[in-house]
Amino acid sequence: xxxxxxxxxxxxxxxxxxxxxxxxxxxxxxxxxxxxxxxxxxxxxxxxxxxxxxxxxxxxxxxxxxxxxxxxxxxxxxxxxxxxxxxxxxxxxxxxxxxxxxxxxxxxxx
Amino acid sequence: xxxxxxxxxxxxxxxxxxxxxxxxxxxxxxxxxxxxxxxxxxxxxxxxxxxxxxxxxxxxxxxxxxxxxxxxxxxxxxxxxxxxxxxxxxxxxxxxxxxxxxxxxxxxxxxxxx
Numbered sequence: 001x002x003x004x005x006x007x008x009x010x011x012x013x014x015x016x017x018x019x020x021x022x023x024x025x026x027x028x029x030x031x032x033x034x035x036x037x038x039x040x041x042x043x044x045x046x047x048x049x050x051x052x053x054x055x056x057x058x059x060x061x062x063x064x065x066x067x068x069x070x071x072x073x074x075x076x077x078x079x080x081x082x083x084x085x086x087x088x089x090x091x092x093x094x095x096x097x098x099x100x101x102x103x104x105x106x107x108x109x110x
Numbered sequence: 111x112x113x114x115x116x117x118x119x120x121x122x123x124x125x126x127x128x129x130x131x132x133x134x135x136x137x138x139x140x141x142x143x144x145x146x147x148x149x150x151x152x153x154x155x156x157x158x159x160x161x162x163x164x165x166x167x168x169x170x171x172x173x174x175x176x177x178x179x180x181x182x183x184x185x186x187x188x189x190x191x192x193x194x195x196x197x198x199x200x201x202x203x204x205x206x207x208x209x210x211x212x213x214x215x216x217x218x219x220x221x222x223x224x
Contacts (some may be wrong), residue, residue, distance in 0.1 A: 035211045037155070044205055044214045046154065051210055088155050090211055097169050099145060099157035099211070 004029065004089055006102035013110045020105050022072040022089030028100055034072035034091040038064055039104075045088060045109050054058065074105075084109045112136035112213050114206045126196050130218055131146040139163075140184040143209035146191050148202035149217075156202070156220030158207065159191065174200075196222045213217030 005023040012018040022034055033051035047056050049065035062077045072089055089102040118130040130146070146158040159180040160169045168180050179192040189206055203217040 037211065039155075044217050046214065047212050050212070055210070086154075090155070092156075092210065098171065099147075099160065101155045101157060104154045 003100050004034070004091065004102035006087075006089060006105045008103065009108065011108040011110055014079055014081070016078060018076045018083075018107060019073045020076075020087050020089075020107070022074075022102050024070050024072075024091055024093075024100070026070055027095040028070075028091035028093040029067065029072050029089075030070040031094045032092055033067050034065075034089045036063075036072070036074045036089065037088045039086045039088065041085075048087075051060055051091070061103045080110045081109055083107060111207070114208065114213055114215035116204065116206045116215045119204065119220045121221045121223065122196055123224050124198055124224070125169060125195060126224055127192070127194045128196065128220060130191040130193065130204055130206075130220070132191075132215060134187045134189065134206075134208070137208070137213075139182075139187040144180075144182060144189045145207040145209050145211070147188075147205045147207050147214075148200075148220075150199070150202040153202075154200035158204070161189070177203070193220070196220075198222050 036049040037045040038048050038063045039045040048063050053065040064075050066073050086104045086106050088104045113131045113135045145160040148156050161180045177195045181190045201222045203219050205217045206215040207213050
């Protein structure tokens with residue numbers, strides 16, 4: 001099953017802003033939007049953003065998601081050391097009838 | 111508190127079988143689609159299987175079709191993954207997830223090795 005496209009790595013400085021992208025197609029990201037997940041080493045993934053770009057309760061306002069066509073984006077403002085993690089996007093593909101994932105972006109906070 | 115707790119992982123030889131379980135609590139289990147996602151050591155997330163809320167439709171990644179079976183018992187608030195004909199490349203942490211990817215369990219580790 002084809003996946004979503006994410007850059008493998010992004011590096012930004014402390015207190016800077018990082019924007020992570022996730023490109024799919026009209027059958028997945030463009031269909032119902034994408035979720036964003038954060039995973040720290042040795043821990044399960046955690047939902048950062050619902051498909052409708054809303055944050056779950058307890059997620060910092062520094063995390064915001066958006067979508068333009070078939071590309072979803074996650075913007076993290078005021079980068080903190082604890083933001084260093086792997087970030088995944090995922091979407092339901094209406095053609096494959098399957099969840100598809102991006103390969104993940106490793107965010108490094110310098 | 112919404113919670114998913116997986117169990118059943120372990121070490122198995124190639125060709126063997128395992129049954130993973132996921133105990134759900136804190137929400138109306140029968141209302142939600144449920145999914146299994148796996149992560150091989152050092153790799154990204156991979157979708158494995160999804161089961162609709164009423165249990166009528168099941169979806170699988172191509173690599174597990176015919177070998178894995180997802181099921182649920184709403185009376186027990188439990189999700190299952192029966193894994194047969196296991197291969198070395200099935201080695202991974204398996205996560206139980208409440209759709210749409212909203213709630214994740216801690217995962218259970220499956221190691222397929224001789």
